[in-house]
Amino acid sequence: MKKFLCLFLFLCPVLGSAQDVIVKKDGSTIISKVLEITSTEVKYKKFSNLEGPTYTLLKSEIQGINYENGEKETFTQDPRIEPAQEMSDDPDDNNRVPDRMHMGIRAGSSLGVGEAGGVFFVQGGLGFDYQIAKIPLFLETGVQYMNKGQLDYEHPRDNYIDYYLSIEENHCFFVPALVSYHINVGPNLFLQPFAGLTVGFSGTRLFFDSAVRLGFGFNFGRLYSNIGFDIGITPHETENHSSNWYREHWYNHNFFFTVGYNFMGRR
Numbered sequence: 001m002k003k004f005l006c007l008f009l010f011l012c013p014v015l016g017s018a019q020d021v022i023v024k025k026d027g028s029t030i031i032s033k034v035l036e037i038t039s040t041e042v043k044y045k046k047f048s049n050l051e052g053p054t055y056t057l058l059k060s061e062i063q064g065i066n067y068e069n070g071e072k073e074t075f076t077q078d079p080r081i082e083p084a085q086e087m088s089d090d091p092d093d094n095n096r097v098p099d100r101m102h103m104g105i106r107a108g109s110s111l112g113v114g115e116a117g118g119v120f121f122v123q124g125g126l127g128f129d130y131q132i133a134k135i136p137l138f139l140e141t142g143v144q145y146m147n148k149g150q151l152d153y154e155h156p157r158d159n160y161i162d163y164y165l166s167i168e169e170n171h172c173f174f175v176p177a178l179v180s181y182h183i184n185v186g187p188n189l190f191l192q193p194f195a196g197l198t199v200g201f202s203g204t205r206l207f208f209d210s211a212v213r214l215g216f217g218f219n220f221g222r223l224y225s226n227i228g229f230d231i232g233i234t235p236h237e238t239e240n241h242s243s244n245w246y247r248e249h250w251y252n253h254n255f256f257f258t259v260g261y262n263f264m265g266r267r
Contacts, residue, residue: 019047021066022057034065100131102265104224108258110146121147127224127260129180136182140194141175148172148202148209148252170252172209174200180217192217198230209252210234224260229253 022030022044032044035054042057042065064074107124125144132139148170178196185191193216200209215228232251 020044020068023063023066024057024061025063034067099265101129102219102224102262103128104222104260104262104264106142106144106224106258106260108256110148110230110254110256112148113253113255121254123147123256123258136184138180138182138192140178140180140196143173143175146172146174146200146254146256148200148254170202172200172202174198174209176213178213182219188221190219192219192226194226194228207236208234209236211252211254215256219262222262222266224262225258227255227257229255 019031020034022032022034022042024030030044031047032055033047033050034042034044036043037059040059042059042062043054044057045054046052059075062075064072066072104127105124106127108122110121110123112121123144123146125142127140127142127144129138129140131137176196176198178194180192180194183191183193195214196212198211198213201207202209209232211230211232211234213228213230215226217224217226230253232253234251236250236252
């Protein structure tokens with residue numbers, strides 16, 4: 001009787017702390033305490049930290065659960081549900097970007113300001129970003145088109161002496177080199193302030209162009225938009241061939257707004 005009582009007292013703490021084992025489809029396991037199972041999710045606490053945050057996994061990621069009482073439960077894949085990473089109830093744990101790389105199409109408009117400004121133009125192209133640090137710090141680049149505008153001097157058809165200033169089209173292809181920080185401000189919603197340089201080449205007048213780019217973007221799921229300003233840093237000049245000949249120096253400054261869709265990577 002005494003031996004039985006000692007064995008019972010020995011097993012009580014072990015049974016009281018029995019574990020549930022979640023088996024994921026990638027072969028990994030999670031030693032846990034399952035709290036709740038819904039039609040799409042499994043909520044649990046890590047067995048090593050039962051007083052810590054509650055985690056959530058999609059059932060589509062789970063092969064099955066081996067419960068503490070010996071029972072086993074197997075889950076089937078719902079094709080309508082895409083796998084997701086572990087989500088914690090702790091907001092600090094969720095301030096991360098699910099995918100390290102994103103690529104998509106961009107389209108929008110720009111407004112030239114300054115010497116060659118005052119006209120709306122179009123822009124568009126491909127955008128790409130890649131996470132370069134453990135924190136959500138990204139390098140952004142791509143290849144894009146923008147009609148930036150340029151200064152030119154023209155003369156009336158019947159007057160070859162008096163020239164007047166005009167703003168002409170300037171078709172420019174450029175490559176941005178930006179650094180952005182992705183801040184999780186809501187479910188699948190990220191605010192992305194960015195800064196860097198753009199380097200371009202104009203096919204209209206065959207000149208090099210560069211600018212400092214500042215702005216911020218929004219990313220929701222696969223949808224993307226941004227707004228910003230290009231501060232031209234490459235000086236250009238246009239010749240006035242009137243009787244008072246001189247060179248007009250100017251810079252390309254542009255406000256811009258784009259929207260886009262990421263066909264690679266999502267929030």
